[in-house]
Amino acid sequence: MSDEIKFSSMGGIEIPPREELNTDLQIEELPLPEVVYLPVKQHIGRPGKIIVNKGDYVKRGQCIVEEQEGVSARLHASVSGEILDIKEIPDGMGGKSEAIIIKRDQNSEFKRIDFSLKNKKEKSAEEIREIIKNSGIIGMGGAGFPTHIKLSPPADKPIDTIIINGSESEPYIAVDDRTMQEKTAKIFRGLELIKKAVGAENGFIVCEENKKNAIKKLAAESQNWPELNYQIVDSLYPHGAEKMLIEACLNREIPEGELPMEVGVIVNNVQTAVAVAEAVDEQQPVVDRIVSVSGYGIKNPKNLIVPLGTPIKELIDYCGGLVSKKSILIIGGTMTGFRAESTKIPVSKTGFGIIVLSEAEYKEYESRVCIRCAKCVDACPVYITPNRITDFINNDYLEEAEALSLASCIECGSCAYVCPAGRPLLRWLREGKARVRKRNN
Ligand code: SF4
Ligand code: SF4
Secondary structure (H helix, E strand, O other): OOOOOEEOOOOOEEOOOOHHHOOOOOEEEOOOOOEEEEEOOOOOOEOOEEOOOOOOEEOOOOEEEEOOOOOEOOEEOOOOEEEEEEEEEEOOOOOEEEEEEEEEOOOOOOOOOOOOOOOOOOOOHHHHHHHHHHOOOEOOOOOOOEHHHHOOOOOOOOOOEEEEEOOOOOOOOOHHHHHHHHOHHHHHHHHHHHHHHHOOOEEEEEEEOOOHHHHHHHHHHHOOOOOOEEEEEOOOEOOOOHHHHHHHHHOOOOOOOOOHHHHOEEEEEHHHHHHHHHHHHHOOOOOEEEEEEEOOOEOOOEEEEEEOOOEHHHHHHHOOOEOOOOOEEEEOOOOOOEEOOOOOOEOOOOOOEEEEEOOOOOOOOOOOOOOOOOHHHHHOOOOOOHHHHHHHHHOOOHHHHHHOOHHHOOOOOHHHHHOOOOOOHHHHHHHHHHHHHHHHO
């Protein structure tokens, strides 16, 4: 395994692969937790409205939070049991978030649906969008945007192509890879339904060229879906990002600050496609998700299917625990995730990975002065200048940072990854964007 970083001529970087830790591990079911902690807001947009009370008995799959007007999403109980409390819990990043806490009823029946397509249901486009809304489906690749909103573009933005994105390219994570290997038919079925929901003519699944087993499965399954297809892209980071993917697959460029619908495209993650198929055919809302627990700091890496709201401590314990007390815990991917302060954080709809880095893997650089090497500029897939933009942000020249296209940053973290001076560029870029949003409100 080479640790050399290679730069792509299109922007983006080739980072040393680490998903080999998890890519051959079949998805396992985590033993059920005693208590789940369900944050009310697990999506981008407005939090929903809680419709249950402390002391209520709820069933797995029952709606407990309804969406509000605008960009918002529902939430469902992931286990049957009694609501112990509704209160703020630590979010693991120094803040707090309101959560519904459910104690599992040990005697209740717990069913996961099977992966076959024996219950296919035919629905109209409107019915599919309504089911997606009622099932609390959001972008499960990490973006968290409510899917029913994404699939309701304005009339003057017709969609001709749906891309189902299986090209996760962050190191260690094998969630999309395993989903493509184990739920192949459901991904095609989800694509068929999403295509119908928006009236798109074309639809295909995208997989990176280094996921050989997933490609074999897609190739075999595609025989059953004559109107759908799959495409293979380079395994370069961050080519799984929507903007990069659309350019690579369709040669269409999204204007700065605009969404893929501007060029007639909607992109959904493979797990989102599966969630759509399960919602329409099996009436199952989003109550579980697949998580990669990986890194050389965990004893037994695994890919697990987990009820939402399960504290990450249970996943870590099931994987044999930490190699050393000095291991570093990252929630999400190593490029875009955050360092967790606590193992009490619950698994959320967007929580695709728990990475435990060993001391040897984690190099905590002290941020040093910029040496003007421009490696961050070479690495940036959207061709902006992270070194100059962050200089402006750090000196409170927000307008100048905006003039250099701060808004185009897709927060991929490539610049910070390659910076030899250890400058936390991604953190600064996110802070700059947050300050711009605050100023504009
Ligand atoms: S500036 Fe933004 S888009 Fe460019 S490399 Fe850095 S994080 Fe990625
Ligand atoms: S990579 Fe780091 S040191 Fe090099 S120009 Fe960018 S910010 Fe400066």
